Amino acid sequence: MSRTAPVVYTHADDIARLKTLLPQLPDEARVEVTLKNGSRVLGTVAVRPTVQQYRDAEENEGSNGELRLDDLDAPVQQHHVWLDQIASIRELPPIE
16 A cells, blocks of 8 residues: 555544544455445455555645455455545445
8 A cells, every 4th residue: 555645634633533433444344335425335344444654745744544445246346445535334244
């Protein structure tokens, strides 16, 4: 993953919001992620994301995180979602 993010955060409240998403995204969880723009992504969490240090295009340093989801319909397709773009997360039932 790149060390550059479209947006980085330095305020404690913003970073805390990013961190509240992490427990909802454990390894191998099947989830529906709704983004702030209204689009949805369904997939399996490849690896629990972490909040890390990145730089933005202007070289400002701050925090963000990247979620990697394997698509539910085509697992070889991966989706990469920035944590700050997530509006909500819904856990999907496991495959039986």
